[in-house]
Amino acid sequence: MTEGRALTQDVFEDLARHAIRVEEAPWLEFVHGKLGVKATPDGNRGRVIAWLTRLCLQADPNRWLYAYQGLRIGTDREGNARPDGSFARSGAFVGQGEWAGPDDVLMVVEVTSYDEDTDRRDRVEKPRAYAETGIPVYLLIDRDSCEVKVHSQPDGVRYEQVVTVPYGRTVTLPDPVGIELDTEPLKNWTR
Template sequence: MTVMAERASSQLSVDMFERIAAFAERECETVRFEFIGGRIGLRKLTNGSHGEVAMWLAFHCKRARPELTLNVTGQGLKVEAYRGGRARPDAVLAPTGYFTAQGDWADPGGVLMVVETTSCDPDTHKRDRVEKPQAYGEAGIPVYLLIDRDELSAAVHSEPDPQVGYRDIHVVKFGGKLTLPNPVGIDIDTGQLKQYGD
């Protein structure tokens, strides 16, 4: 992001951001836009391994909790305090049908978990390990799961807190047992994730 784009985005309203993102995403199908911390962020579409991680998790979630769906289509969420931000998680776990008629940017009130998988780009640390946990915690989303392909681990954030993001973080190295706390309530063996490391 250029300095000029950063300055301009700090003065944008959420409505203006949504209009810009809708237009730009129609014109350029290889990127998705987010608005977190008052700044516009760009996300490139994922590679094969990135997508396989989402499908691996979708399989385990559906098998353990058939009444839930792990949405991997890039569903946008209203995040941060007072819903002033917009994020497109890699995956969102919610009751089946929750996103019906909610549009591009859904209310996170019924979301049980958001998932991000690290990418091979320079912004992954700031975006996935710093900004996203803060934004998702402020929105009150119960669980944030970070599949960290750089560190070969999964970090489970729970107990959302508007001040710090999440009060509890458990890290499991790939190959260990991943426990997604309530309201998700799923245990998963992460051995298969070893093949998707960077």
């Protein structure tokens, strides 16, 4: 990039498209005008997403938890995030490419990574960005605090309701998701 040139969504997507793809390379995100790096999933984080995928499929075989699908986010879709999971109807992202529209997304899932940026990224910036996008439910599996946070009722700025439970409790993922989530297994995938 040339000095003084602002990072825009188009420039970001071009950068992300041409980035060198290397095993274990981090993924790029663009949230609230800031370039961010998302660590690739570790084995336990991947296992959490596989577990959730199975639960979602059992609840409704016509909906799927898509792992790591890039989404255009924010009020004007001026940002890019790669949630650990995006819950939507089966086939929702066909033909959309790396950065899909969020209109069919019922829930996004983030599983915290063990890096210094996770607090700002997963607990502050992404809930706001996903609420601005209008995604009905944001599920945060927080491996630092051993808690699950269910954000719901987006008002275009923030989620009006946040329910927090420790691992081991059952929590409801509200409509339009409509799944009871027993969080006991999460104890096995947190260090």
